[in-house]
Amino acid sequence: MEMDQALLTQIDAYIERNIDRYIAQLARLCGQPSISAQNLGIAECAQLVATMLQEHGYAAEVMPSDGHPVVYGAGTGQRDKTLLFYLHYDVQPPEPLELWESPPFELTRRGEKLFARGVSDDKGHIITRLAALDAVRHVLGELPCNVKFVIEGEEEIGSPSMDAFVEKHQAKLAGDACIWEFGGVDSEGAPSQSLGMRGIFYVELSVETASRDVHSGLGGSIFPNAAWRLVWALNSLKDAAENILIPGFYDEVVPPSARDLAMLAQLPDESQFLLEMYNLPGFLKGLTGGLAWQREAVFVPTCTICGLNAGYQGQGSKTVQPARASAKVDFRLVPEQRPADILQKLRAHLDAQGFADVAITVYCGEHPAKVDPDDPFVQMATAVAADVYGREMVVSPMIGGSGPLYPFVKTLGVPVVAAGCGYPDGRVHAPNENIRVPDFINGIRHTARIVEAFGRM
Amino acid sequence: MEMDQALLTQIDAYIERNIDRYIAQLARLCGQPSISAQNLGIAECAQLVATMLQEHGYAAEVMPSDGHPVVYGAGTGQRDKTLLFYLHYDVQPPEPLELWESPPFELTRRGEKLFARGVSDDKGHIITRLAALDAVRHVLGELPCNVKFVIEGEEEIGSPSMDAFVEKHQAKLAGDACIWEFGGVDSEGAPSQSLGMRGIFYVELSVETASRDVHSGLGGSIFPNAAWRLVWALNSLKDAAENILIPGFYDEVVPPSARDLAMLAQLPDESQFLLEMYNLPGFLKGLTGGLAWQREAVFVPTCTICGLNAGYQGQGSKTVQPARASAKVDFRLVPEQRPADILQKLRAHLDAQGFADVAITVYCGEHPAKVDPDDPFVQMATAVAADVYGREMVVSPMIGGSGPLYPFVKTLGVPVVAAGCGYPDGRVHAPNENIRVPDFINGIRHTARIVEAFGRM
Numbered sequence: 001m002e003m004d005q006a007l008l009t010q011i012d013a014y015i016e017r018n019i020d021r022y023i024a025q026l027a028r029l030c031g032q033p034s035i036s037a038q039n040l041g042i043a044e045c046a047q048l049v050a051t052m053l054q055e056h057g058y059a060a061e062v063m064p065s066d067g068h069p070v071v072y073g074a075g076t077g078q079r080d081k082t083l084l085f086y087l088h089y090d091v092q093p094p095e096p097l098e099l100w101e102s103p104p105f106e107l108t109r110r111g112e113k114l115f116a117r118g119v120s121d122d123k124g125h126i127i128t129r130l131a132a133l134d135a136v137r138h139v140l141g142e143l144p145c146n147v148k149f150v151i152e153g154e155e156e157i158g159s160p161s162m163d164a165f166v167e168k169h170q171a172k173l174a175g176d177a178c179i180w181e182f183g184g185v186d187s188e189g190a191p192s193q194s195l196g197m198r199g200i201f202y203v204e205l206s207v208e209t210a211s212r213d214v215h216s217g218l219g220g221s222i223f224p225n226a227a228w229r230l231v232w233a234l235n236s237l238k239d240a241a242e243n244i245l246i247p248g249f250y251d252e253v254v255p256p257s258a259r260d261l262a263m264l265a266q267l268p269d270e271s272q273f274l275l276e277m278y279n280l281p282g283f284l285k286g287l288t289g290g291l292a293w294q295r296e297a298v299f300v301p302t303c304t305i306c307g308l309n310a311g312y313q314g315q316g317s318k319t320v321q322p323a324r325a326s327a328k329v330d331f332r333l334v335p336e337q338r339p340a341d342i343l344q345k346l347r348a349h350l351d352a353q354g355f356a357d358v359a360i361t362v363y364c365g366e367h368p369a370k371v372d373p374d375d376p377f378v379q380m381a382t383a384v385a386a387d388v389y390g391r392e393m394v395v396s397p398m399i400g401g402s403g404p405l406y407p408f409v410k411t412l413g414v415p416v417v418a419a420g421c422g423y424p425d426g427r428v429h430a431p432n433e434n435i436r437v438p439d440f441i442n443g444i445r446h447t448a449r450i451v452e453a454f455g456r457m
Numbered sequence: 458m459e460m461d462q463a464l465l466t467q468i469d470a471y472i473e474r475n476i477d478r479y480i481a482q483l484a485r486l487c488g489q490p491s492i493s494a495q496n497l498g499i500a501e502c503a504q505l506v507a508t509m510l511q512e513h514g515y516a517a518e519v520m521p522s523d524g525h526p527v528v529y530g531a532g533t534g535q536r537d538k539t540l541l542f543y544l545h546y547d548v549q550p551p552e553p554l555e556l557w558e559s560p561p562f563e564l565t566r567r568g569e570k571l572f573a574r575g576v577s578d579d580k581g582h583i584i585t586r587l588a589a590l591d592a593v594r595h596v597l598g599e600l601p602c603n604v605k606f607v608i609e610g611e612e613e614i615g616s617p618s619m620d621a622f623v624e625k626h627q628a629k630l631a632g633d634a635c636i637w638e639f640g641g642v643d644s645e646g647a648p649s650q651s652l653g654m655r656g657i658f659y660v661e662l663s664v665e666t667a668s669r670d671v672h673s674g675l676g677g678s679i680f681p682n683a684a685w686r687l688v689w690a691l692n693s694l695k696d697a698a699e700n701i702l703i704p705g706f707y708d709e710v711v712p713p714s715a716r717d718l719a720m721l722a723q724l725p726d727e728s729q730f731l732l733e734m735y736n737l738p739g740f741l742k743g744l745t746g747g748l749a750w751q752r753e754a755v756f757v758p759t760c761t762i763c764g765l766n767a768g769y770q771g772q773g774s775k776t777v778q779p780a781r782a783s784a785k786v787d788f789r790l791v792p793e794q795r796p797a798d799i800l801q802k803l804r805a806h807l808d809a810q811g812f813a814d815v816a817i818t819v820y821c822g823e824h825p826a827k828v829d830p831d832d833p834f835v836q837m838a839t840a841v842a843a844d845v846y847g848r849e850m851v852v853s854p855m856i857g858g859s860g861p862l863y864p865f866v867k868t869l870g871v872p873v874v875a876a877g878c879g880y881p882d883g884r885v886h887a888p889n890e891n892i893r894v895p896d897f898i899n900g901i902r903h904t905a906r907i908v909e910a911f912g913r914m
Contacts, residue, residue: 330673
């Protein structure tokens with residue numbers, strides 16, 4: 001697709017000229033906590049996002065869902081084609097607070113980096129979209145296409161309401177293509193495109209063995225111990241060679257296609273970079289990089305303990321036997337695994353192993369989903385990145401993370417692409433989450449190019 | 458040993474007449490937090506105890522140890538025989554705070570019960586001793602024997618400094634007999650005597666797999682997970698049939714003697730009472746009570762998880778893979794197991810199982826110890842209880858709990874007995890710790906009888 005360089009130069013100039021204003025908007029948005037896991041600041045943040053959409057010229061409304069509200073926005077453009085923006089206004093909990101070098105809900109600039117919880121995931125992307133559309137509208141005089149925003153408040157807890165929300169509002173949300181909530185560059189500065197996401201099935205396993213804790217000098221000998229029950233139950237789920245032991249867990253797994261593997265083989269090898277960044281002694285299963293490592297990272301399902309909680313965790317010793325213990329466990333699913341099926345198999349396994357006393361609380365389930373790499377919109381969005389980044393996009397057939405891609409790809413039937421302001425050391429979900437200002441600018445420029453080119457498709 | 462009933466009536470009358478004053482003294486002592494595990498209020502509480510000893514007429518000093526200070530007190534009596542009182546002024550952490558029905562460091566009376574952290578373990582016993590000695594001195598005009606107080610500040614963290622303290626001050630602490638820090642009645646109201654304590658070896662096992670937490674969508678596939686490492690390492694320590702799997706763990710275990718088993722067989726069976734009190738589905742190993750159950754409770758060593766800590770433990774879900782995980786683990790030892798030997802075997806086992814990455818931090822180690830049931834002082838202290846409680850003392854050859862009995866029995870060579878104000882629902886080490894006022898009075902009366910009779914031995 002041809003590009004009008006004079007036009008793009010004007011768009012880029014607008015973005016550069018106004019970047020401090022967009023950083024200020026980002027600060028305003030990051031200043032409003034919105035922790036979905038703790039239902040903290042959610043209603044306030046939804047209202048703020050709706051207000052900001054209106055200030056940018058869009059009709060906006062806060063729509064109820066089965067969970068936290070969804071902010072919907074719409075704008076009309078020159079042609080009757082509609083570009084969707086899927087985003088989320090909720091963020092991960094900021095804990096552990098003591099590891100933050102500046103307050104998590106106060107955007108802080110240090111050099112070229114902007115720090116705050118949500119500055120990358122996903123508030124930086126909300127502002128990226130608003131800024132890109134401002135720039136295109138400013139230069140063209142109007143938007144080249146219709147736009148619709150679907151900005152949800154439960155992405156960080158697994159988007160439990162998104163399937164039903166999209167189903168219910170299918171007509172209202174109808175569109176022709178979609179820009180996803182993230183994007184950015186890899187460790188070598190190349191822009192990243194991703195065409196699939198793993199599913200997720202996140203549960204809490206909990207055990208209660210007595211009505212209250214007991215002195216370990218008494219209970220340790222003769223009472224069942226909730227922490228031991230939990231350890232043994234967890235141990236039954238996965239062995240130290242990383243084999244998930246739930247019968248039938250792997251049954252629905254469809255191996256990556258030849259096309260998938262070819263795309264994986266062309267990805268840069270970030271293995272050494274990750275080892276250094278996280279100070280790791282090595283990868284699981286003795287992997288050292290290369291295609292086997294790339295495949296493991298995205299096409300193999302996982303069972304991850306995200307948290308353990310039992311008894312005394314303070315300083316020093318306390319001789320108490322806990323009556324309650326719990327673990328948060330995150331399964332990442334690959335095509336065609338289904339959360340409901342995994343729940344059934346997990347319950348059956350625990351029962352069969354003698355752990356009927358281990359309760360399962362389901363926090364979220366999302367299907368894995370893939371986007372067609374040959375879709376013209378995907379091809380266009382990937383191609384225009386070269387003009388921004390000076391190099392070709394690196395295209396992944398699947399990424400390790402999860403999101404509500406399934407209802408967009410399956411229910412709305414739209415192709416979905418990534419574009420954005422992230423980078424590998426952005427510490428999303430961790431202390432000192434950050435973006436770099438040049439990445440922020442490039443994310444806006446790339447988004448603007450997709451919007452402009454989509455208007456001519 | 459004969460008793461002068463008129464004298465005892467006078468002693469009891471003094472106690473009854475002054476009980477509100479002793480409850481006020483107990484309130485004063487419980488009002489001073491003294492959490493050894495967190496080094497909170499320790500120095501203040503040691504000073505308060507020394508002051509209270511002085512107010513009761515004893516020479517008192519706060520003596521340094523390798524850890525928290527020891528309060529030493531001494532008083533002179535009619536005969537040149539010395540009775541030791543081993544006690545402790547430190548308490549367990551009060552957490553979980555939300556389960557307390559009144560503030561843990563504010564003595565609160567509800568009906569016949571007094572609630573506070575430490576009201577039973579062990580501040581109630583400190584006041585019990587002071588009150589008993591007051592009563593005997595008031596009635597006899599002077600103490601019948603010398604007394605020495607050894608009131609330490611590290612009992613709740615396993616008395617790590619007591620062996621060395623007693624060794625170093627052996628001459629100063631010399632005595633002829635000792636009253637231990639606890640005592641009281643069982644679920645049927647019978648007074649309890651105990652003649653041995655298990656040892657303890659309390660460690661923290663910790664794993665660090667990366668320099669920081671990572672998004673579970675990335676780390677779950679290819680990074681080592683600290684929580685999984687911990688779960689697998691713990692699982693290697695004990696199987697679900699309660700067998701401790703550390704090679705050589707049971708090597709030094711000496712089975713209970715025929716005399717021990719005979720004493721165990723005469724103990725009341727509290728199994729049904731415990732099942733109801735803790736709302737337990739059943740005991741470990743299918744035990745239902747009786748001698749096998751009694752033996753399991755005290756003559757079998759244990760491996761108890763007291764706490765688990767990793768990753769996200771807040772509300773809802775957080776998709777993070779923890780870089781750090783830790784567990785508090787309490788081993789109770791029986792004669793002749795030794796903490797230093799168990800440490801060596803634990804380290805060797807973890808290394809052999811591939812868990813060299815699991816670090817061991819030792820919080821305390823105490824040897825198991827036993828007292829001779831035929832010692833005349835033990836016989837006397839047991840016999841005089843009948844006059845207080847209206848029934849014979851129930852004598853245990855060994856209890857499940859631990860304490861620094863070894864340096865008193867081995868280094869100082871004194872017989873040691875129990876007498877006190879505890880009862881089975883006293884919730885020591887748990888929320889709503891409490892004593893009953895009638896038990897408090899009886900604990901004072903029993904202690905007074907031991908002092909009075911010891912003066913005539």
